Amino acid sequence: MLAAYVLATVGLAYAVKQLVYRWSHRISRHGRSLRTPPGTLPVFGNGLKFLLLDRQSLFDWFSEIHNDVFGFETYEITVPTLPPGIVISDPEVLEFVMKKEGSEGFGKGPFFEERSWHLFGSHGIINASGQLWKTQRKAGNRFFAGSHLQVLVDEVFPKFWEKARDELNEAAETGRVVDMEELYLEFTTRVMGRVAFGMDLSNSHPFSAAFDYASDLTGLRFQNPLWKLNYYLFGHKFRKAVSIVKSFGNEIVRLAVCRRENTEGDLKTEETTETVSTDDGGDLVNMLLDAVPEHHVVADSAINFLSAGRDTTANSMTWTLHLLLENPHLIQYITDELPSVGVHNYASLSTALTPKSHAVFLETLRLYPPVPFELKQTLNTSGMLLPDGTVLPHESVLVWCPYAYGRSKKIWGDDAYDFKPERWIDETTDITNSTNEVKLKVKSAAEYPVFNGGARSCLGKRMAEVMGVWVMSESLRNWEFEEVEQLGRRRSRNSLTLPMEGGLKVRVRKKAPAM
Numbered sequence: 001m002l003a004a005y006v007l008a009t010v011g012l013a014y015a016v017k018q019l020v021y022r023w024s025h026r027i028s029r030h031g032r033s034l035r036t037p038p039g040t041l042p043v044f045g046n047g048l049k050f051l052l053l054d055r056q057s058l059f060d061w062f063s064e065i066h067n068d069v070f071g072f073e074t075y076e077i078t079v080p081t082l083p084p085g086i087v088i089s090d091p092e093v094l095e096f097v098m099k100k101e102g103s104e105g106f107g108k109g110p111f112f113e114e115r116s117w118h119l120f121g122s123h124g125i126i127n128a129s130g131q132l133w134k135t136q137r138k139a140g141n142r143f144f145a146g147s148h149l150q151v152l153v154d155e156v157f158p159k160f161w162e163k164a165r166d167e168l169n170e171a172a173e174t175g176r177v178v179d180m181e182e183l184y185l186e187f188t189t190r191v192m193g194r195v196a197f198g199m200d201l202s203n204s205h206p207f208s209a210a211f212d213y214a215s216d217l218t219g220l221r222f223q224n225p226l227w228k229l230n231y232y233l234f235g236h237k238f239r240k241a242v243s244i245v246k247s248f249g250n251e252i253v254r255l256a257v258c259r260r261e262n263t264e265g266d267l268k269t270e271e272t273t274e275t276v277s278t279d280d281g282g283d284l285v286n287m288l289l290d291a292v293p294e295h296h297v298v299a300d301s302a303i304n305f306l307s308a309g310r311d312t313t314a315n316s317m318t319w320t321l322h323l324l325l326e327n328p329h330l331i332q333y334i335t336d337e338l339p340s341v342g343v344h345n346y347a348s349l350s351t352a353l354t355p356k357s358h359a360v361f362l363e364t365l366r367l368y369p370p371v372p373f374e375l376k377q378t379l380n381t382s383g384m385l386l387p388d389g390t391v392l393p394h395e396s397v398l399v400w401c402p403y404a405y406g407r408s409k410k411i412w413g414d415d416a417y418d419f420k421p422e423r424w425i426d427e428t429t430d431i432t433n434s435t436n437e438v439k440l441k442v443k444s445a446a447e448y449p450v451f452n453g454g455a456r457s458c459l460g461k462r463m464a465e466v467m468g469v470w471v472m473s474e475s476l477r478n479w480e481f482e483e484v485e486q487l488g489r490r491r492s493r494n495s496l497t498l499p500m501e502g503g504l505k506v507r508v509r510k511k512a513p514a515m
């Protein structure tokens with residue numbers, strides 16, 4: 001009896017606190033409340049939807065209500081226990097939010113940081129702010145300058161692609177089925193291991209499994225209002241995975257410091273017997289050590305860079321190949337413009353020389369953005385006013401869904417759901433001197449937020465594009481692929497990024513060498 005009384009009192013106190021909080025943090029537009037999505041419940045709001053739907057279904061839901069109900073109108077979503085939130089879909093509003101990144105406007109805020117800090121730490125570029133973020137951003141900018149990218153493409157990619165090439169050749173001879181998602185992930189893990197850490201890192205390293213597990217659960221925290229309870233009651237495996245990730249980060253920094261001190265004898269990790277290489281173009285961890293004195297910050301940062309670049313690029317390659325296999329006429333469309341083997345280098349993969357291949361890549365990311373969901377919070381203590389008149393109190397959560405932006409009929413037209421790389425191409429024919437100019441169209445970050453925009457735009461955008469086109473070229477020039485099963489519309493599986501559920505299983509045939 002007493003227990004029931006205590007429970008009821010606690011429940012009532014909580015409900016009153018929530019009501020007062022919501023009233024004092026009311027979101028409004030021109031003095032009125034915002035509309036809410038169809039199916040919003042009186043007490044639970046949209047909480048059950050977030051709790052029960054998998055991430056893919058949630059992205060489909062965002063796309064449907066954008067196209068069928070709200071269009072560009074900003075609407076409100078409510079989840080019990082969470083701060084009030086809105087969903088934005090209007091490129092003009094998004095442009096404003098991107099421009100106002102920072103403590104006077106919008107930022108990751110406690111909502112994002114609380115959910116992600118176990119995995120990403122609070123010091124790495126993903127969660128850092130102020131001077132700490134600026135220093136890492138500067139080091140990253142320096143790293144991704146043209147000369148490093150050129151070394152990456154011309155020396156690091158071919159070296160790490162050898163394993164993929166051998167595996168594909170062997171599969172072509174034996175008829176073995178290959179999971180291209182795994183093959184691409186192995187390649188991007190090795191490239192990013194080299195970029196971020198200056199070491200040869202395989203996807204079979206225990207770090208990778210631990211990282212994958214921790215990032216899948218971190219992704220789910222954004223949907224589950226009860227994630228803390230989960231963490232404290234059943235978080236043992238998650239804590240173990242995070243500790244593997246952290247120790248790996250610390251070990252990387254130790255190795256980098258040894259390398260700087262030229263103590264070659266120490267340059268072997270516990271799990272890998274391969275010696276760390278220092279030749280091809282330097283690595284980020286070194287640049288970070290130049291810029292940041294605290295080793296634990298460098299460790300967080302290096303892990304952040306690896307996570308930003310590894311899965312995103314592998315996702316994009318997998319979806320690109322899948323969409324090309326579904327639209328085989330496009331394979332010829334791009335192989336015609338790809339450079340021959342002898343000149344397959346950084347300079348030959350510019351957007352000017354390979355516009356159609358870039359178009360295929362960008363079109364894939366429009367439909368399958370590897371970062372499908374974005375979230376910010378109002379950091380300005382006086383709140384913010386959006387260009388559409390929405391008034392946001394301090395700490396309101398803003399959400400936008402790049403997946404839904406990519407499928408917006410208002411932005412892309414009625415064929416928004418179709419894969420049409422031509423929409424990225426400007427083709428002009430000059431009949432006087434019979435020339436044909438093919439150029440890649442540019443879209444603003446606010447209409448195409450796949451790489452984010454503003455101060456926190458993706459640092460690896462050019463690297464991702466060139467890597468995507470390079471891998472497309474290597475894959476399509478040398479082998480023919482056939483999906484093992486026609487599975488209909490492919491879905492993504494729960495994760496922080498957008499991996500393909502079930503992977504991409506193919507049979508491979510070697511192509512005859514081009515004459």
Ligand code: HEM
Pocket residue numbers: 125126137140304305306308309310312313316365369370371374449450451452455456457458459460461463464
């Ligand atoms: C197709 C591949 C990629 C996509 C779609 C992508 C997308 C994004 C997006 C949406 C953000 C903003 C995330 C946020 O709000 O915090 C971001 C940030 C970032 N990306 Fe990428 N990314 C890709 C590849 C890469 C690669 C290869 C790197 C190289 C390491 C990289 C490095 C970063 C970094 C360091 C940030 C944080 C920037 C900052 O907070 O200042 N990304 N990326």
